[in-house]
Amino acid sequence: MLDIGKIFTVSWFKIGFIPIGFIDILDILLTTYVLYKLYVIMHRTRAVQMFIGLVLILVVSVLVQGLDMKGMSWIFKKLNTVFLVAFVILFHPEIRRLLTLMGQSRIIRFFVKEQHSEVIDEVVRGAVELARRGYGGLIVFARDTGLRTITETGIRIQSMVTSSLIVSIFNPRSPLHDGAIIIRDDTIEAAKCILPLSKNPRFENRLGTRHRAAVGISEETDALIIVVSEESGTISLAENGELVRGLDFQILHSTLTSALKYGTTKPAFE
DSSP states (O other), rough: OHHHHHHHSSSEEEEEEHHHHHHHHHHHHHHHHHHHHHHHTTSSHHHHHHHHHHHHHHHHHHHHHHHHHHHHHHHHHHHHHHHHHHHHHHHHHHHHHHHHHHSSSSSHHHHHHTEEEEHHHHHHHHHHHHHEEEEOOOOOOSSSSOOOOHTTTTTEEEOOHHHHHHHHHHHSSSSTTTEEEEEETTTTEEEEEEEOOOOOOHTTTOHHHHHHHHHHHHHHOOOOEEEEEEETTOOOEEEETTTEOOOHHHHHHHHHHHHHHOOHHHHOOO
């Protein structure tokens, strides 16, 4: 009979005098994955050099302990607490970003779907208020497709989604009113983002820049985009390269609910 416990405890092979088993391999893979994800998050930021320096310090620490260098091992042990505090201080923005990304994972989102209802309420109220005031607006809901390259063209906000903030951003006197805001889950990630324009000849001559931008990003990603016309005050919704215009409060709310909770807008559009 197969002893499952032995699989986890027995050594599979040795590197020199060091036995290597299942837990050791799993530990190495998980550590590599965590370090890789940290590097990806910090890539092209000022923190990447500090991160590389920290990894080098960790490698040296392991080496001196493995070589039984008592003096250097004593120094590194005394500095452990300092390193921990320094790590939290130096990488505070990156740690917050990592926690945000973890919260946006599919597994987490499966258990917190109900949070969408509050976001939908705020966004719909904001869109209706924009239309009432005659302000133009471009609101992008990120779904499974990453929008990092789009987000990086704008100004990071990382704020709660509220109707008053949406109206403030798209106020013509606001420095952020040009471009789009990107919403992921319950956070406005960035404003003043530049979207690619649709090259579809069906829309090229019929639509303004804001609507072509909404259709353009919907052609390239699975994002859901709300457009508020500055000229007519109509509210439109773009998805999968299609644009539905003239939505009222109820239809917009039900369509967003269907799309964000169940992944389809068909019931509301039908």
